[in-house]
Amino acid sequence: xxxxxxxxxxxxxxxxxxxxxxxxxxxxxxxxxxxxxxxxxxxxxxxxxxxxxxxxxxxxxxxxxxxxxxxxxxxxxxxxxxxxxxxxxxxxxxxxxxxxxxxxxxxxxxxxxxxxxxxxxxxxxxxxxxxxxxxxxxxxxxxxxxxxxxxxxxxxxxxxxxxxxxxxxxxxxxxxxxxxxxxxxxxxxxxxxxxxxxxxxxxxxxxxxxxxxxxxxxxxxxxxxxxxxxxxxxxxxxxxxxxxxxxxxxxxxxxxxxxxxxxxxxxxxxxxxxxxxxxxxxxxxxxxxxxxxxxxxxxxxxxxxxxxxxxxxxxxxxxxxxxxxxxxx
Amino acid sequence: xxxxxxxxxxxxxxxxxxxxxxxxxxxxxxxxxxxxxxxxxxxxxxxxxxxxxxxxxxxxxxxxxxxxxxxxxxxxxxxxxxxxxxxxxxxxxxxxxxxxxxxxxxxxxxxxxxxxxxxxxxxxxxxxxxxxxxxxxxxxxxxxxxxxxxxxxxxxxxxxxxxxxxxxxxxxxxxxxxxxxxxxxxxxxxxxxxxxx
Ligand SMILES: Nc1ncnc2c1ncn2[C@@H]1O[C@H](COP(=O)(O)OP(=O)(O)O)[C@@H](O)[C@H]1O
Ligand SMILES: [Mg+2]
Numbered sequence: 001x002x003x004x005x006x007x008x009x010x011x012x013x014x015x016x017x018x019x020x021x022x023x024x025x026x027x028x029x030x031x032x033x034x035x036x037x038x039x040x041x042x043x044x045x046x047x048x049x050x051x052x053x054x055x056x057x058x059x060x061x062x063x064x065x066x067x068x069x070x071x072x073x074x075x076x077x078x079x080x081x082x083x084x085x086x087x088x089x090x091x092x093x094x095x096x097x098x099x100x101x102x103x104x105x106x107x108x109x110x111x112x113x114x115x116x117x118x119x120x121x122x123x124x125x126x127x128x129x130x131x132x133x134x135x136x137x138x139x140x141x142x143x144x145x146x147x148x149x150x151x152x153x154x155x156x157x158x159x160x161x162x163x164x165x166x167x168x169x170x171x172x173x174x175x176x177x178x179x180x181x182x183x184x185x186x187x188x189x190x191x192x193x194x195x196x197x198x199x200x201x202x203x204x205x206x207x208x209x210x211x212x213x214x215x216x217x218x219x220x221x222x223x224x225x226x227x228x229x230x231x232x233x234x235x236x237x238x239x240x241x242x243x244x245x246x247x248x249x250x251x252x253x254x255x256x257x258x259x260x261x262x263x264x265x266x267x268x269x270x271x272x273x274x275x276x277x278x279x280x281x282x283x284x285x286x287x288x289x290x291x292x293x294x295x296x297x298x299x300x301x302x303x304x305x306x307x308x309x310x311x312x313x314x315x316x317x318x319x320x321x322x323x324x325x326x327x328x329x
Numbered sequence: 330x331x332x333x334x335x336x337x338x339x340x341x342x343x344x345x346x347x348x349x350x351x352x353x354x355x356x357x358x359x360x361x362x363x364x365x366x367x368x369x370x371x372x373x374x375x376x377x378x379x380x381x382x383x384x385x386x387x388x389x390x391x392x393x394x395x396x397x398x399x400x401x402x403x404x405x406x407x408x409x410x411x412x413x414x415x416x417x418x419x420x421x422x423x424x425x426x427x428x429x430x431x432x433x434x435x436x437x438x439x440x441x442x443x444x445x446x447x448x449x450x451x452x453x454x455x456x457x458x459x460x461x462x463x464x465x466x467x468x469x470x471x472x473x474x475x476x477x478x479x480x481x482x483x484x485x486x487x488x489x490x491x492x493x494x495x496x497x498x499x500x501x502x503x504x505x506x507x508x509x510x511x512x513x514x515x516x517x518x519x520x521x522x523x524x525x526x
Contacts, residue, residue, distance in 0.1 A: 009372075053405075076372070078363050079405040107491045108407035111445055115401065115410050143487075144494040199355060199364045218363045220495045 001200050003300075008197040012054045016074055019061055023327050027064050034074040034081070035089040036061040040325075046164045046173055047071070047093030050102040050157060051086065052109055053078040055196065055299045056217060059154060062328030068161035069326075070099075077196050077299070078218045080108035086116035090125055098126030098170040100177070102156055104149025105133035128170050130177030132156055134186040134307065136245050137214030137223050148216050151259035151296040152184040152307040155320070158329065162319035183312050187241050188305030189222070189234060190215035190261065194298045213237060217261070217298040231268070235275035238306045243283070246310060250284030255320055257290075257307035262297035264304055269293065272304055289320045295328070330428050333389050335523050340381060340396060342517035347374035350513060357506040361493040365406060366506040373404035373412070389427075393420035407446070407491055408507055411455065414441035431524055432467040439463060446490065453488035453500060455507035462515050471524060473516050480504060480512040 005011050012034055020029045020036060027036050035051075050060045051073030060072035070093035075081030090099045099120070103113045110131060117127045134152035138144055159180050160173055168176065190212050193202040203219030206212060211234070214222030248254075258276065260269050273292050280287060288311055296305070311317060347354075347370045354367030377399045386392040393416050401413030418441030419434050426433075439459040448454045461479045465471035481504065488500035491507070518524060 009368075076365075076369075076405050079365050079369060080407070080409070082402045082405050082409055084402045106407075107446065108405070108409070111407060111410040112405070115413075115445075138495055139497075143489045143497070145491060148495070196364060198368050199359070201359075201364075203359070203364060216495065218492075220363070220492065221499065 001195055001197065003195075003197055005197050008200065011197050012074055012076055015054065015057075016061070019327075026325060026327060027061070030071075030088050030092055033085045033088045035071055035085055035092065036064050036074065037071040037089070037092050038064045038066065038069070040066040042095045044095050044097060045167060046097045046170050047090070047095055047099040048102065048157070048161055048164050049073070049086070049089045049093050049099055050153070051075065051081050051089065052104050052106075053080055053218070055194070056296050058294065058328030059296045060157070063154065063157045063161075063326050065324055065326035067165045067322055067324035067326075068157055068329060077198055080106065080112045083112050083115035083119055086113055087119045090116060090120045090127060091123070094125050098128065100160065100164065100170060100173045101127060101129035102153065102160065102177070103129055103131045104153055105131045105146050106148065107145050126170055128174045130156065130174065130181055132181050132184070134181070134184045135216060136185050136187050136241060137216070148220065150186050150188060150217050151257055151305045152186045152309065154295045155184065155255060155257060155307065155309050156180055158324070159316055159319040161324065162322040165322070179312060180309070180316070183310040184307070185242055185245050186305050186307040187213075187238050188215060188217070188261070188303055189213045189238065190219075190301055190303035191228070192263070192302040193219050194262065194301040196299065215301075215303060217296060219298065219301070231272045232275045235272055235279055235306075239276060239279045242306065242308055246308065248283065248285060248310070251286060253286040253288045253311040255289035255309040255311060255317070256280070256287050257295065257309075258292040259296055259305045259307065260294040261301040261303035261305070262294065263300045263302045266293065269304060276306060288317050331389060331431060331434065331523055331526055333386050333392055335521055335526060336389055336392055337381070337386060339518050339521035339523050340377070340392070342521055343514055344374040344378050346513040346517055347371055347510065354506050354510055357504050357509055360503045361488065361496055361500045362506060363492055366408060366510065369404045369406045369408055370510050373400050373409070376403040389423040390420050393417075393423055408455075408510070411442050411446050411507070414445040415439070417441060431526075432463055435459065435463045435466060448490040451486060452490040453483055453486040453493060453505045454490050455505070455511040457483050457486065457505065458508040458511040458515070466524060471515070471519065473519055476512050476515045476519070480508050483508045
């Protein structure tokens with residue numbers, strides 16, 4: 001393992017300190033926690049809190065700021081944060097109208113955030129949440145923990161953040177969140193695994209000439225391995241999977257997010273974007289919003305994911321385009 | 330009746346075993362999860378060691394409650410809330426009945442795990458360790474060999490809960506890491522003599 005770190009078990013603490021130092025005009029660290037909280041005036045709106053294991057930077061702390069998240073809870077690498085820390089984030093984000101949580105669908109995250117909600121209830125803070133499960137690589141059945149939450153989560157942050165900024169109530173955010181999540185689908189692929197600094201070894205093994213479709217952002221297994229192939233055929237596979245899920249019609253309006261996994265250069269991301277563009281153009285989709293870059297990474301994994309959000313309401317585009325002050329949007 | 334000194338000895342041994350088996354538990358989790366179970370439990374064990382050194386405990390409830398709180402706030406992942414709920418529910422059981430029998434104490438812990446994680450028997454989780462162990466404790470026939478046997482028995486199960494469920498068929502043939510760490514809990518319970526009281 002070759003990484004710019006000190007003690008592997010101190011990586012998250014040190015990263016949070018560095019981030020907060022670098023962006024001290026925007027964010028602050030809540031004392032004795034790894035919660036990154038925005039430095040914006042409180043004006044009686046619903047707070048928006050997300051978080052999860054670290055290793056997905058800029059998620060989620062990079063999206064803390066006016067118009068997006070009120071706070072992000074940074075867990076240990078690939079490990080859900082604990083209820084006491086989530087509770088601190090909730091308390092700091094409450095402006096009197098309650099707090100909305102955006103949770104990625106992993107057993108650990110759901111349990112820890114639910115426990116934090118129980119604790120907040122005892123402190124008389126109203127809390128609602130949405131669980132994001134956009135990864136279509138997973139079978140959604142009673143035989144799995146359900147679909148995982150991956151890069152599409154960032155679009156949920158943006159839409160709900162803009163709605164909260166506009167003054168939406170907790171109940172309105174819940175309804176909006178559920179609707180957005182049901183219109184959101186993603187799928188990824190990996191060329192090489194991530195190495196969790198605390199583990200010291202790559203999360204899985206894969207041949208130098210192989211790729212795996214459907215790998216999760218913690219290196220969870222995908223659905224198929226193949227030999228490395230040109231970007232155009234990789235894009236075709238991912239678009240085909242999304243098409244099966246959406247059953248779209250020509251003219252349908254979508255937001256597009258192409259996300260790098262951490263060690264895939266922007267050069268390759270844009271090559272892939274060009275291929276996706278051609279494929280979706282053939283489908284005659286209206287790509288009303290587009291974003292490309294590292295949004296939900298997996299430490300140093302080489303790979304990419306493709307997210308589409310079916311725009312069910314043109315208001316969602318306003319929310320996506322609304323100005324924000326964050327580190328990474 | 331379970332003496333607080335004996336329970337303290339149990340936890341001390343459990344802490345020691347978690348630290349000793351950190352790499353092993355993470356290796357089990359690398360095969361069917363995300364490779365952090367040993368690190369998570371070791372982080373909890375280190376924090377628990379510090380917590381338990383802070384004061385002398387004179388009752389089982391406080392000891393179990395503090396243990397639960399440390400688990401919840403330090404372990405993280407899925408196992409943090411699960412072990413945390415187990416110890417907090419055991420603390421409640423000890424509070425309601427100072428003479429609580431070991432099997433009833435453990436049953437309260439299992440109820441906590443199942444309430445939080447909603448896993449039934451046969452889903453390849455720590456629940457598959459707790460259920461047969463509690464049965465044996467009830468019948469006074471738990472042995473170290475049996476604890477190990479139940480851990481081993483998670484191998485052929487196909488996971489339908491937790492991260493391992495993403496593997497489907499490929500989760501077959503591997504020990505469940507949470508069942509293995511629970512195995513350490515029950516072996517140290519026997520070693521400390523909790524079952525003899
Ligand atoms: N819903 C559940 N009910 C009971 N036990 C579970 C559940 N989900 C996961 N587990 C247990 O947790 C263990 C994994 O813990 P850990 O690796 O620390 O957390 P994570 O899965 O979040 O990485 C599994 O081996 C399993 O025994
Ligand atoms: Mg794990």
